Amino acid sequence: MSCHTGIESTKTIKLSRSERRQIEVSPEEKLMEVLKVPKLGEWEPGKRFLVSDNRASLVFDPNSVNPEEAKLGGKTIEYAGVTMKTTPGGSDEAVIVFRNGSNTLQYSTGKSLDYAGKAISSMDVPMLIDLELVDSVRDLLVGRKVWTRSQLWYDFDGTRIDGRKFVPVEISDVRPGTMVFPLCINITDEKGAPAMLYMNVGTAGMESRTFQNIFSLSDPKERYPGIDKEVWSLIQQGKVRLGMTKEECKLSLGNPTDVNSGHDWNSTIDFWQYPNGSYLRFQDGLLVSFRN
Incomplete structure (x- = not known):
């Protein structure tokens, strides 16, 4: 089907091998797949x-x-x-x-x-939190060293505080959360300062605040030594700029929900869309326009 993106002959196609690698199931998703939400x-x-x-x-x-x-x-x-x-x-x-x-x-x-x-499932009755599921998540996560992907940190009273992406923390506890985010993940950063992140249960990348969206099991910076400091600083803030690569944009914003590919004269054009309305437009692999 055509889409109105300003790209000539744009159409949805099967993802290439390199594109599939960019959105394949992550180690974080695989970790959470062991959780069973009972029917x-x-x-x-x-x-x-x-x-x-x-x-x-x-x-x-x-x-x-x-x-x-x-x-x-x-x-x-x-x-x-x-x-x-x-x-x-x-x-x-x-x-x-x-x-x-x-x-x-x-x-x-x-x-x-x-x-x-x-x-x-036990997550489908409004405003009820399955305490057995909370216990299962606690058993799975407490004591793990992870790296944050989200800046949405809170104190234990539920007040927003300044958070940082891609810093090492240890998960110290898992507690019942709110009717929107049923889990509170207590963390301690590298300086010993405590904080909390709200989390959903699920593995779909499009879901807000699932484990894979707020934590990494390894230090992302070590996997990308070629990214310069200025671009890495943007990534830590969840921002993009013109000229960034697909890989850098995925680190900053996460996996797109839709990928369209086509051509514009002699260039390859890719169009990524996100559930919040953001989009990225790449020409020959580099970001040429976006709405973030």
């Missing part, structure tokens, strides 16, 4: 969830929420099982039942029992 059909009664926000009471059947305990934020609830209800249209719908002390909370899935059991 509803695999949950055992007693499975624990942390309610991340008081607004969670709005996602449960109002008849199942005790008005005196409507503020559920910060509380731990347990999975009790699945029941069925008949909708006004006559179809059966799976309802997940949670236990909050002696009270029960009901969450309507809007799906049949069979489909819900296979499709709904």
Whole structure:
């Protein structure tokens, strides 16, 4: 299909071997692939969830929420099982039942029992954080030395602080996060200063703040000795400039979600697009225009 990028005869093509190497599965993604986010059909009664926000009471059947305990934020609830209800249209719908002390909370899935059991994961119920998954991530990551890819650092009160990319840190703990980012990754930098990064669970490169987007398992600078200091400084800030190579741009901004390739007279043109609306346009492998 053609795209309106100002490139003559631009079309989506199969990636070359060198392009595939640029967006192949990373060691960081492979590390996180061992994590299993269980589907509803695999949950055992007693499975624990942390309610991340008081607004969670709005996602449960109002008849199942005790008005005196409507503020559920910060509380731990347990999975009790699945029941069925008949909708006004006559179809059966799976309802997940949670236990909050002696009270029960009901969450309507809007799906049949069979489909819900296979499709709904422990990350899919709004504003609930799977505490068993938090424990699994903690076991996998605590004690690891990694290098940061993100400048989005926070203190332990959740306030933004000045962060740095591509500096060595040690992961000291993993804790429940927020309804948007379910994990808090505690780190200690090379000077002993503590900080925190929010993280999602997942391996897709387009997802915000997955492990591979905020950490590297090795020092990126050592793999790119040819990058000069000025360009490396831009990379650490997540910026690009005209004349940067594809490799340098990928270090700075990450993998593109779409790659289009074509030609403009005698030049090879590549067009990279990112989920936030940013794009990069390369001519013969060098950046000639961009929106960052």
